[in-house]
Amino acid sequence: MPKAYVFTRYGGPETEAFVDVDRPSPGPGQLLVAVHAAGVNPVDWKQRTGYRRPGESDERVFPVVFGNEVSGVVEDIGDGVEGFAVGDAVFGTALAGGYTEYTLVPAAIAAHKPAELSHTAAATLPVAAATAYDGVRQLDLPSGATLLVTGAGGGVGAAAVQIARAFGLRVVGVASEGKKAFVESLGAEHVASGPGWAERARASAPDAVYDLVGGQVLAEAAELLTDRTKLITAGAPEEEVRRLGGARVARARNAAVLEEVARLVLKGDLDPHLTETFPLDRAGDALRTVEEGHARGKTVIEVTR
CATH class of the missing domain: 3.40.50.720 (NAD(P)-binding Rossmann-like Domain)
Incomplete structure (x- = not known):
């Protein structure tokens, strides 16, 4: 079964754990993505404390997988998805967490990863x-x-x-x-x-x-x-x-913005400033780096395949 790093209730680092999860199946408009890299952001640990983004109202069902931005390869496609195929390299916002081996990404807020951009770099962009x-x-x-x-x-x-x-x-x-x-x-x-x-x-x-x-x-x-x-x-x-x-900040949350920030990276105008990477089995260490304010630039979790 796929492994995921989760929080089991609201609170501090003591709520965090690795668990085995079912491999998800994509619903309408969704992509199943084999995660190669997941970005680590302050919002990740804030959500563990109970923080909700503006507009979020649904009660979370525990355990909750950490992470919001991923880069990986499409494994399966839900009904109604156009413009993506199995095997495509993509990056976008994870629907149900990114610190895991497989996740769901809404096709509407996913973009094709340029070949010149690594999965690790692409995972710094969606959030x-x-x-x-x-x-x-x-x-x-x-x-x-x-x-x-x-x-x-x-x-x-x-x-x-x-x-x-x-x-x-x-x-x-x-x-x-x-x-x-x-x-x-x-x-x-x-x-x-x-x-x-x-x-x-x-x-x-x-x-x-x-x-x-x-x-x-x-x-x-x-x-x-x-x-x-x-x-x-x-x-x-x-x-x-x-x-x-x-x-x-009014978030656009669309593929056009993802494509534009990737273009800025390839043009040399935007350096993701990837400062540290961690394997998935050290996801807690990656999160501590960001939560304790030590990170300069971006921290990324890499999933070995």
Whole structure:
């Protein structure tokens, strides 16, 4: 039976375990994908604590397989699927978890993986890079405008900095002092996070803020803007950012965005900055790396086949 890394109830790392699961069968509009690589994101451990994305309401049935973004090969196809065939290399958003050997991916939010792109690199794109892309497009800033990115040293933040630079924007990245060289290597001006960060950033006069932290950082970032409609977040709930006059990142969740971020990678405008890989049997270690805030760029779980 396929192996999967799951959480068995809401809570901390003590709820995590490996289990054997049935190989799923694709329903209408779905692809069964043999997973070659799965991206690791902060949302993965947040979901273990009970966090729900905006619009999610269904009660989870435990155990829940971790992971949201995968790259692999199509093993079977559900009714009504067009444009995909068994044996196609694809990447996309997993319907029921990615830290596993087989998963289901909705065909509508899957894309063909370019041959020049490895499965490991492709697995970094469906959540982190696509979220970054959606946010930068949502802000719709003119070339030469200044974008401030909080949490610029993480997976989404690093992608947002690079995509914004590809769109001709000046970028100011807020991250820890230890990530200064990394943030600057992405093409951003670095501002050290921590107490007083907003005053340090004020001189950059940002035209917009892409927040990936939430909480007090989001509130302080809002004070830097004269036009709060240019405040977006992927790090805070909708109601929190609405109170400040901003909005959540509106996710497109379609194949066109996946194809575009893959094109940016192949063009050299977007480096996934894959910093660490783990085998599936060390999925817990991969998750700890991200949960404890040690990751710079992206962490990926590779499934040996």
